[in-house]
Amino acid sequence: MTQYSAPPHDEWSWESMIQEFSALGGVVKNIVPSEHGLSSRDPAEPVLIRVPPELLIRSEHVEFLDDRIVIDKSAEIPEPVRSFFHRYANTLGLRTAHTAEAIAFFSALAALPDAVRQVLATDFGLSAPLQDDTASAARNQILNSRRVFWRRGRAIAPIIELARYAPDGLKPERGRSLQIYGYASKEIVVRFARHDPLSAFALFGRAVPETAAFSLPMQINVENFAILIGRNPDESKMRGKDPVPAISTDGQKITLSYLLLGERKSPALPRSICRTVFTEAGIQDPDEAFDRIVRSNALKFINLLQGLEPHEGSMTTTLRTMARYQLEALAYCIGSRQLAPS
C-alpha cells in the first residue's frame, strides 16, 4: 500500500485526519487506507477502530446539500465534531470510489431490459432511477450502505464506514463506544449489518453469498389473520440467544418487522421462530403459513431467473448470481427446535 494507490484525500492527509479523529476521542490502530477501503498495516497485529458516541452521527441527521454531505443544522452536535465530520465526509470515503461504484450500479440497473426492470421494481422494490436521478440515487445508496446499528437507530461511524462490506467481516462491537477489532490478513472488511443476498445487492451492488434469507415484504392472509411482513432485520429482540422479529398485533392484523426464512448457520432456526411467534399470535397451523411464505419468496426469485434467461451482460450475471444465492439461503431451513420463552 502506497500513498499513490490510496483513495484521493490530498486535501487532508490520512495522518492529519486520524490525528483530529483521535483528538475527538477516536482510536485507530494498525490501519492504513487502501484502494478499496482500509487495510491492516501489519497483519500479525490486530486492527482497532473505536468511535466514541459523540462521533457516531445519526443517519437521519446526515444529508446531501449542494452535492456536499452535511449534518442537519437542527442536530445537537458539538461544533468540533460537526466540523470534523463535514471535512471528513467531503474529503474521504463517502465521496470517492464508492460514488463511482454506486453510479455504475444504478446506470447498469437502468440499462436492463424493461421487463426485467419491471420485475425488479414490482417484486423486489429495486426501482432503477431515471437517468437524471442516477447521481442522487447513488448518494442515497452510499449513505444507506455505510450505516451501522447504534442504540435503536442507525448511525454513520467515521473511518469504520470506509471499509468494504463482507458477510464474514469484522462485526461492529457495541459498548460505550462502537468499535471493530480483530485480525485482517490484508484488506479490512466489515459486516455493517445483517443482510441477505438481496439486501446486500441493493446496498452494495454485488452478489454476496450471505448465510441468511429474509422474506420479501408482503401481506399474507392466514386463517383469519392478515400477516404483514417487513424487511428490517435490525428491528429484533433476543429470545435466549436467538434474534426474533419485533411483532405487533392489532385485532386480526399481525405485523412482523422481518421474517427469517433460511439460515445456513442455523437451519432449524427459521421455522422455529415462525412457529413460535405465529403460535403466540393465535395461528393454528404456523407451519403451513411459513411454507406459504417460503413458497412465495422462492417463486419470485425463480421468476426473476426465468426473466433474465434471454439476456446477457454483467448486471444480468450479477442478478442471476444474487438470485441463486438468495435461493440457496432459502433452502437452509431444516427441521425446528425450541426457542427460549419470551
Next chain:
Amino acid sequence: MVLEGGHVRIGATTEQNQHERAFFERYLAAVAWTGAGGASCARLIDLFDQLDPGLRTRLAEEFGMNRFIEGPRETRILRLFVSGRTVGLRGESLFAPFIDLMKRGNRGLHASAGPQGGVEIRGEAEGPLFLAFGHHDTLGVFRKYGGERPRPHAFSLATQFKVGPLELAVQRDPLTSIQRSGMRMPQLRLESGTIHLSHVMLGNLRFPRTPRAIFRALMREAEVGHSDAIFDRILYFNRTRFLSLLEALEPHSGELVTRLRRVALFQLAALAECTGAREL
C-alpha cells in the same frame, strides 16, 4: 429396435410376423423416424457431445443423464428415439404406431390397455392431440423425451443418508408405487437396516399439502421419528443440487445450456410447491 446405417429397423428377436415387421419398417422409414423424429434425437445427442466435459460428467452422475452421454452415438440416438415414443403399460415400454407421433403435453390423453392386449387412447380433444407425460416431473420428462416442460410436481433425486440408526435410500422411480386410500404412494422396503423408498414426491402444485403428508405416513410406518426434519433434508438436498447446476451452467452458453437451465428452473419451481401437510 436397432439403428443400422442411419435407419431404424425391427430387431431380429421380436415376435412380430413378417407382415407386421414389414409394416413397422415401412412406417418407421416413412413416418416416425424420417419425420424429424430421428433428426431431433440426433441433434440433442450432438449437443450433449459438444458440452463441456466437466458438465457432462456432472449431468450423468448427479442428474441421471447418462443415456445422453454414455455409449456409442447411434445407441444413444436410438435410445432417446425409442424412449420418447413408447408408452409404459403393464410394466413394458411399448411402441404403438400413430400414438408414437403424438406430442406430449401437460393435459394430454392417457394411453391405456385396449381390447385384445393392445394400446389405445380415448377421450375428447380440440385441436392437436397430445399424449400425457405420465408421472414424470420436469427432470423425468427431459430424461425420457429430451424436452423441457414445467410440470406440476417434483420427485427427489436419488440420495441416501443416515436417519438415526438406519439408512434412508431414496430412489427415483415414480412408476413404482402402491395404491393406498386411492392415492399413489411410494413402495417402502426395510432391508438390512436400510429403508428403501421407490420415490419421494417433494412438491405438488395441485396438492401442495400432499408431499409432506405422504412422507410423514411412510416414516410412521417405518417407525422413524423426526420425519419433518428428514423431509426438509431431502428438500434441501434437491434444491441445492439444482441451484448448483445453475451455478455450473453460468459460465457456459448455447442452446443446450439454455435448455438445461430451464429444466433446473422448472424443477425448482415445482419443488417450491410444498406447503403444510394434510392428514392422510
